[in-house]
Amino acid sequence: xxxxxxxFALTLALTLYGRGKYRTIYDEEIKNLSPxxxxxxxxxxxxxxxxxIHDVEVVxxxxxxxxxxxxxxxxxxxxxxxxxxxxxxxxYSALGIAAHxxxxxxxxxxxxxxxxxxxxxxxxxxxxxxxxVIIGSLMVVMPAMGKSGVFFLIMSWTVxxxxxxxxxxxxxxxxxxxxxxLRKIKPFANYDERVGVEKMMRVAPAAYIEGFFTTLSxxxxxxxxxxxxxxxxxxxxxxxxKDK
Numbered sequence: 001x002x003x004x005x006x007x008f009a010l011t012l013a014l015t016l017y018g019r020g021k022y023r024t025i026y027d028e029e030i031k032n033l034s035p036x037x038x039x040x041x042x043x044x045x046x047x048x049x050x051x052x053i054h055d056v057e058v059v060x061x062x063x064x065x066x067x068x069x070x071x072x073x074x075x076x077x078x079x080x081x082x083x084x085x086x087x088x089x090x091x092y093s094a095l096g097i098a099a100h101x102x103x104x105x106x107x108x109x110x111x112x113x114x115x116x117x118x119x120x121x122x123x124x125x126x127x128x129x130x131x132x133v134i135i136g137s138l139m140v141v142m143p144a145m146g147k148s149g150v151f152f153l154i155m156s157w158t159v160x161x162x163x164x165x166x167x168x169x170x171x172x173x174x175x176x177x178x179x180x181x182l183r184k185i186k187p188f189a190n191y192d193e194r195v196g197v198e199k200m201m202r203v204a205p206a207a208y209i210e211g212f213f214t215t216l217s218x219x220x221x222x223x224x225x226x227x228x229x230x231x232x233x234x235x236x237x238x239x240x241x242k243d244k
Contacts, residue, residue, distance in 0.1 A: 007158055007162060008154060008155075008158045011158050011161045011162045011165065012158075014165055015161055015165075018165075018206040019206065021203055021206060022203045022204075022206035022207060025093075025199060025200060025202075025203045026093050026200070026203070029091065029092035029093040029096065029196050029197075029199065029200045030091045030092070030093040030094075031091075032091060032092045032192075032193075032196050033090050033091055033092075034090040034091075034092070034095060034188075034189065034193060035189035035190060035193060036187075036188075036189045037090050038090055038095060038187060038188075038189075039087070039088055039089060039090050039094070039095075040082050040086040040087050040088070040089060040090075040094040040095055040097065040098030041058055041060075041082065041087050041088070041098065043095050043098050043099055043102075043187060044058050044080055044082065044098040044099070044101065044102045045058055046185060046187055047099060047102040047103075047106075047178055047181050047182065047185075048080075048102055048105055050181050050184065050185045051102075051105070051106050051109060051181055052109070053105055053106070053109055055078050056078045056079070056080055056105050057077075057078060057079045057080065058080045058082070058087075059079060059080070059081050059082070059087075060081070060082060060083075060084055060087040060088070061081030061082060061083060061084075061087075062083075062084075070082070070083035070086075071083055071086055071097050071098075071100075071101055071207060072101065072122065073101050073102075073104035073105055073108075074119075075104070075105075075108045075115065075119060076119075078105075080101050080102060080104075080105060081101075082094075082097070082098055082101065083097075086098055092193065092196035092197050092199075092200055093200050095197045095200070096196075096197045096198070096199070096200025096201045096203075096204050097200065097204055097207060099175070099178045099179075099182060099197065099201055099204075100171075100174055100175050100178060100201050100204035100205070100207075101174075102178050102181075103173075103174030103175055103176070103177045103178030103179075104118070104174045106174070106177045106178060106181065107170075107173065107174055107177060110177070112170075112173065114169075114170045114173075115170060117166075117167055117170065118167045118170045118171070121163050121164045121166070121167050122164075135152065168205055171204070171205030171206075172205050174205070175201040175202065175204055175205060178201065179198060179201060182194075182197075182198075
């Protein structure tokens with residue numbers, strides 16, 4: 001139990017740190033627009049073409065589970081998906097995210113085997129998150145299993161998050177591969193644009209952490225009303241008993 005609690009505390013701390021760093025840079029660079037009007041879609045296509053990749057489709061995505069994994073490269077279907085705000089926009093944030101995802105396509109082309117781990121982690125999160133939430137929620141609302149439901153949800157989130165956090169070196173590698181291509185094709189209008197986009201690319205690997213934080217917040221809002229409601233219900237019933 002102690003080992004699990006330590007893992008939960010470590011995972012939560014890393015999630016909060018990664019989320020904070022990502023959100024700070026993202027909010028800063030979203031205010032800056034590309035002088036040339038370059039969009040996330042166009043930049044991703046330029047990187048792919050310059051890398052000799054002509055069989056990858058760049059599409060607009062709505063994401064999964066409230067936008068989680070809206071920006072994602074699917075190596076099986078050769079599809080690079082970008083959220084609408086990154087596909088169409090010309091902000092430095094959009095360009096950085098798009099360039100990072102293009103880096104995963106480069107990884108596949110160059111035979112970077114650890115990419116499979118990253119894909120397995122994403123798929124596990126996509127296919128397990130909703131079922132685990134449903135099962136845990138049912139356990140929460142069952143009077144005899146309330147605490148077990150909370151523990152189940154926390155444990156599930158910890159395992160999924162820890163597995164995804166382990167893919168961070170793979171994410172960083174994708175940004176570095178894409179950055180090398182950008183420095184060859186030089187698509188940016190000026191120095192400030194290049195620096196801003198590269199700054200975003202450095203924190204882009206933490207984009208999925210932002211998604212997990214959102215999911216964690218959602219889980220918290222789901223769990224707490226039941227817990228507080230259950231406690232308040234007990235208090236009211238005990239008061240009623242005393243009054244009688």
